[in-house]
Amino acid sequence: MDADLITQILFAAIKTGTPLLFIALGEVICEKSGILNLGQEGMMLMGAVLGFLAAYTTGSMGLGVLAAMIMGSFMSLIFAVLVLQLGANQVATGLALTIFGTGLSAFVGSGVVGQTIQGFTPIAIPLLSDIPYLGEILFKHDILVYLSFAITIALYFVVNKTRVGLTLKAVGENPNAANAIGIKVLQVRYLAIMFGGAMAGISGAYMSLVYTPMWVENMTAGRGWIALALVVFASWRIGRIMLGAYLFGLASIMHLVLQGLGWSISPNLLAMLPYMATVIVMVIISADHFKEKLLAPRSLGKPFDPRNMA
Amino acid sequence: MLLQANKWLRQNGASTLNTQQIASRLELIDITKQYPGCLANDSINLCLQPGEIHALLGENGAGKSTLVKTIYGVVAPDKGDILWDGKEVTIKSPSTARDLGIGMVFQHFSLFETLTVSQNIELCLSQKHLANIDDLAEKIRQLSEEYGLNVDPDKYVHSLSIGERQRVEIMRCLVQSVKLLILDEPTSVLTPQEVSGLFDVLRTLSKEGCSILFISHKLHEVTEICHQATILRGGKVVNTCVPSEETPASIAKMMVGDLAEQDTQYTKKEGTHTLFSANNLSLPSKQPFGTSLKNIQFELKAGEILGIAGVAGNGQDELMAIISGEDNRTNKSSLSLDQMDIGHLHAGDRRKLGMAYVPEERLGRGAVPDMSLTENTLLTHSTGFIKNGLVQWQEAKDYASRLIKKYKVKCHGEFSEAKSLSGGNLQKFIMGREIGQNPKVLICAHPTWGVDVGAALAIHQALLDLRDQGAAILLISEDIDELFLLADRMSAICDGHLSPQVKTQDTNIDQIGQWMAGTFIDTQRELTQETQS
Numbered sequence: 001m002d003a004d005l006i007t008q009i010l011f012a013a014i015k016t017g018t019p020l021l022f023i024a025l026g027e028v029i030c031e032k033s034g035i036l037n038l039g040q041e042g043m044m045l046m047g048a049v050l051g052f053l054a055a056y057t058t059g060s061m062g063l064g065v066l067a068a069m070i071m072g073s074f075m076s077l078i079f080a081v082l083v084l085q086l087g088a089n090q091v092a093t094g095l096a097l098t099i100f101g102t103g104l105s106a107f108v109g110s111g112v113v114g115q116t117i118q119g120f121t122p123i124a125i126p127l128l129s130d131i132p133y134l135g136e137i138l139f140k141h142d143i144l145v146y147l148s149f150a151i152t153i154a155l156y157f158v159v160n161k162t163r164v165g166l167t168l169k170a171v172g173e174n175p176n177a178a179n180a181i182g183i184k185v186l187q188v189r190y191l192a193i194m195f196g197g198a199m200a201g202i203s204g205a206y207m208s209l210v211y212t213p214m215w216v217e218n219m220t221a222g223r224g225w226i227a228l229a230l231v232v233f234a235s236w237r238i239g240r241i242m243l244g245a246y247l248f249g250l251a252s253i254m255h256l257v258l259q260g261l262g263w264s265i266s267p268n269l270l271a272m273l274p275y276m277a278t279v280i281v282m283v284i285i286s287a288d289h290f291k292e293k294l295l296a297p298r299s300l301g302k303p304f305d306p307r308n309m310a
Numbered sequence: 311m312l313l314q315a316n317k318w319l320r321q322n323g324a325s326t327l328n329t330q331q332i333a334s335r336l337e338l339i340d341i342t343k344q345y346p347g348c349l350a351n352d353s354i355n356l357c358l359q360p361g362e363i364h365a366l367l368g369e370n371g372a373g374k375s376t377l378v379k380t381i382y383g384v385v386a387p388d389k390g391d392i393l394w395d396g397k398e399v400t401i402k403s404p405s406t407a408r409d410l411g412i413g414m415v416f417q418h419f420s421l422f423e424t425l426t427v428s429q430n431i432e433l434c435l436s437q438k439h440l441a442n443i444d445d446l447a448e449k450i451r452q453l454s455e456e457y458g459l460n461v462d463p464d465k466y467v468h469s470l471s472i473g474e475r476q477r478v479e480i481m482r483c484l485v486q487s488v489k490l491l492i493l494d495e496p497t498s499v500l501t502p503q504e505v506s507g508l509f510d511v512l513r514t515l516s517k518e519g520c521s522i523l524f525i526s527h528k529l530h531e532v533t534e535i536c537h538q539a540t541i542l543r544g545g546k547v548v549n550t551c552v553p554s555e556e557t558p559a560s561i562a563k564m565m566v567g568d569l570a571e572q573d574t575q576y577t578k579k580e581g582t583h584t585l586f587s588a589n590n591l592s593l594p595s596k597q598p599f600g601t602s603l604k605n606i607q608f609e610l611k612a613g614e615i616l617g618i619a620g621v622a623g624n625g626q627d628e629l630m631a632i633i634s635g636e637d638n639r640t641n642k643s644s645l646s647l648d649q650m651d652i653g654h655l656h657a658g659d660r661r662k663l664g665m666a667y668v669p670e671e672r673l674g675r676g677a678v679p680d681m682s683l684t685e686n687t688l689l690t691h692s693t694g695f696i697k698n699g700l701v702q703w704q705e706a707k708d709y710a711s712r713l714i715k716k717y718k719v720k721c722h723g724e725f726s727e728a729k730s731l732s733g734g735n736l737q738k739f740i741m742g743r744e745i746g747q748n749p750k751v752l753i754c755a756h757p758t759w760g761v762d763v764g765a766a767l768a769i770h771q772a773l774l775d776l777r778d779q780g781a782a783i784l785l786i787s788e789d790i791d792e793l794f795l796l797a798d799r800m801s802a803i804c805d806g807h808l809s810p811q812v813k814t815q816d817t818n819i820d821q822i823g824q825w826m827a828g829t830f831i832d833t834q835r836e837l838t839q840e841t842q843s
Contacts, residue, residue, distance in 0.1 A: 163432065166429055166432065166433055167433065169422070169424065169425065170433055173422045173424055173425075174420070174423075176420070178420075178422075178433075179384075179404070180384065180404055180414075180420040181404060181420060181433060181434045182403060182404040182405030182407075182408055182434070183433070298424070
């Protein structure tokens with residue numbers, strides 16, 4: 001393989017990995033606060049369809065992204081109220097949200113199926129994009145990719161260096177203790193869930209505005225689920241999520257690459273790669289119980305009710 | 311009436327403390343809290359002066375926890391007023407309490423294990439406090455020096471012992487320069503040596519004018535350091551006293567009414583033949599923050615009680631899991647019952663051979679929370695109340711109701727769910743269930759933990775009767791006094807090492823206390839090295 005082809009593959013891997021990066025960053029913040037939201041796929045689809053509708057009707061891509069974010073956080077707010085306020089089971093509620101989002105997005109978007117819009121145009125960053133190879137791979141993307149870089153760096157800083165990050169970790173590890181020292185546990189969890197929703201929304205918008213600038217029913221094709229695996233794969237660390245997202249991105253374009261090289265493997269088999277990778281990663285990680293327990297937020301998935309404190 | 315009570319308290323406080331006539335640090339007036347089916351606090355009055363160490367005494371369920379949670383803002387009272395430095399305040403949440411200057415050290419620590427000491431402390435501080443502190447780690451080191459707390463700010467909490475964690479919690483309050491420190495049974499998890507260290511810290515704090523509210527079950531500690539005591543029973547204040555003028559026995563009498571017999575002595579027995587033994591048992595822990603067991607060796611004889619003392623988290627849970635068979639990764643020969651190797655057997659098979667267990671964790675290990683008491687008896691009964699493949703519900707029900715009556719378990723009946731019982735009552739039920747099977751070997755962790763004095767006596771008697779019938783009993787407990795009372799031989803566990811076993815008459819609290827701190831480990835190591843060379 002020549003260097004140009006490799007550069008192109010890596011460029012595509014970043015592009016494919018970006019929606020995964022967005023949604024997994026949202027989910028990791030949510031999980032760090034101790035909430036497991038399985039509704040990612042539903043929130044993402046709603047973000048995708050609303051983002052597309054807004055951009056299609058107003059012609060403004062920025063409004064499209066904004067609408068997707070608002071829709072995503074609204075969906076997550078439904079989840080938050082059910083889980084935090086009414087004490088519903090997190091797993092069941094999350095699954096319901098996915099099913100709800102899948103159905104509703106198909107209904108809402110039925111009028112615009114097949115319509116296309118002009119997606120975001122790539123922006124080459126001056127100077128940086130002139131770096132050989134690296135510039136080609138990293139700095140000739142559209143604005144949302146740069147936004148994902150910025151969010152990753154910002155979250156890395158917030159989670160690891162600030163009091164907000166400490167609070168988040170504390171709530172996810174031991175909500176009762178956090179409540180006892182005066183942290184408003186439910187408030188932290190509301191914010192974390194809604195941040196997760198907004199990120200899922202952007203991720204959906206990326207799919208319908210950039211990746212394939214159109215709306216097709218169920219167009220996210222299980223990326224919400226892959227993101228959940230990605231969070232475990234990255235052992236809840238921001239830096240590793242970025243790496244993992246691009247690895248998964250690479251896995252999902254492998255079939256195109258190999259076909260391009262003229263290898264005769266069934267494209268259907270190759271299209272399985274990202275999902276296979278997900279399963280394998282989950283198996284490898286859960287094989288080591290010891291490590292899994294050490295890294296996961298201690299109270300993940302466990303409900304907290306301040307009224308039961310006494 | 312109220313004024314009189316306060317006046318009385320002030321006079322008595324003054325006699326021991328020499329306080330000036332200024333507003334009390336904290337005054338509770340008619341605090342009442344009603345829970346469904348139980349009046350937890352009934353018009354409670356309490357008054358604390360600056361620098362006073364005040365004991366809050368009472369049996370389990372007397373309402374102590376509810377009262378301190380009210381002061382700390384975790385529980386909202388239905389009625390009553392709280393005066394802080396003479397001004398009426400409403401304490402809505404723990405953060406309000408901390409802003410006023412109230413700090414609390416919990417019985418079950420509220421620390422975050424995956425964070426460092428200074429991160430844990432930082433989380434507790436308000437922006438206002440943080441603004442005054444340039445370098446938190448430095449401040450912690452400095453306070454640590456000043457009070458002799460020995461807390462390293464850079465260590466991760468999961469690597470700390472229980473005693474160290476408690477000191478971190480106290481440090482957390484010191485950094486906030488609290489005016490009232492609430493300690494909920496602070497000494498129950500400490501070695502005797504650590505307890506005296508804690509008392510030194512409390513005395514220094516008291517001299518500096520910090521008021522301390524001290525909840526404890528250990529009356530000799532209360533008489534040692536407290537200036538005042540308030541005694542609760544059934545949610546009401548039944549008495550107040552100056553502990554230094556009382557004896558532990560007289561205070562106990564006020565706590566329980568009249569049936570306390572503090573100075574009970576039981577006869578010590580010597581076992582006949584070895585019934586159960588652990589032979590060179592070593593095993594790494596399964597849990598990330600667990601303790602690995604190292605060369606555990608002991609023999610348990612028929613007709614004796616062997617006590618293992620130790621501070622929580624030194625390998626008791628792991629030892630218990632291995633002996634019960636919950637964790638059966640051990641070699642076949644590392645455990646034996648009646649000269650039979652059982653190290654590889656599952657918990658159920660071991661029970662069939664005549665072993666019984668009372669685990670530390672009552673809900674979840676000792677009983678299934680969502681199942682009724684009757685169903686819970688089915689779980690561990692040797693025959694399982696099964697005839698021809700069918701459950702004999704009537705027999706199980708009768709058995710459960712006999713246990714409820716015999717051990718005076720407070721509940722709505724044999725169909726109550728296990729989780730609806732209070733900790734002490736469930737403990738009585740579980741103890742009864744296990745003893746009732748007449749096991750050959752009974753392994754028992756914290757037999758009377760959280761149980762009131764009357765029921766504790768009944769449990770003690772039942773254990774002794776079982777011993778006299780020729781059963782071997784292993785008691786693992788953090789309550790040294792109880793171990794000395796019951797055990798025929800004593801031992802201590804520290805960091806997964808088990809000390810030698812000695813007759814209870816041949817040892818004393820000091821020696822066991824040192825063993826709990828691990829002084830025997832080096833000698834043991836030297837001995838093994840000698841035998842090897």
